[in-house]
Amino acid sequence: MSEGITSVITPYKVEVVQGNVVTREMLARIHPGSSRTDVRDALGSPLLADPFHADRWDYVFTIKRQGTEPQKRSVVIWFDGDSVKSIDAPELPSEDEFVASITRQRAEPLPERKLMLTDEERAALPVPKAPEPTEAQPQGAKRSYPPLENP
Structure with missing residues (x-):
């Protein structure tokens, strides 16, 4: 049985990125006792800040990208008044690990491209x-134009 065109063409899938990326380096900037302003400066605005639970900020991140594994992480910051009481977070990736995890892997590496010829290769080129x-060389404009200024 022939495979047909559907085996060659893959449908486009929309990349879905939601929430705040929180990396290990970002989370290291806050600790119990940090203010809400410090948390907002380090992590950005929370995805969920519920007025009924004013002591909790949720930083949720999800990404679905074709060619990579889907990711979902949730960081919860608990407050006591204006200062951080505790932090609930999974093992977070470093910034480099996060970038590597969302980079699509190629099946085959790109071939190395040569940008310049060596002196030997340049000398081997035909001159x-x-x-x-030719007898009919152009001899300038064939029309005469009036002068631009009045005499």
Whole structure:
């Protein structure tokens, strides 16, 4: 049985990115006792700040990207008044690990591209021929134009 065109063409899937990326380096900037302003400066605005639970900020991140594994992480910051009481977070990736995890892997590496010729390769190129003179060489404009200034 022939495979047909559907085996060659894959449908486009929309990349879905939601929430705040929180990395290990970002989370290291806050600790119990940090203010809400410090948390907002380090992590950005929370995805969920519920007025009925004013002591809790949720930073949720999800990404679904074709060619990579889907990711979902949730960081919860608990407050006591204006200062951080505790932090509930999974093992977070470093910034480099996060970038590597969302980078699509190629099946085959790209071939190395040569940008310049060596002196030996340049010398081996054929020398272009000089153009042969022709009898009908252009001799400037054939029309005469009036002068631009009045005499």
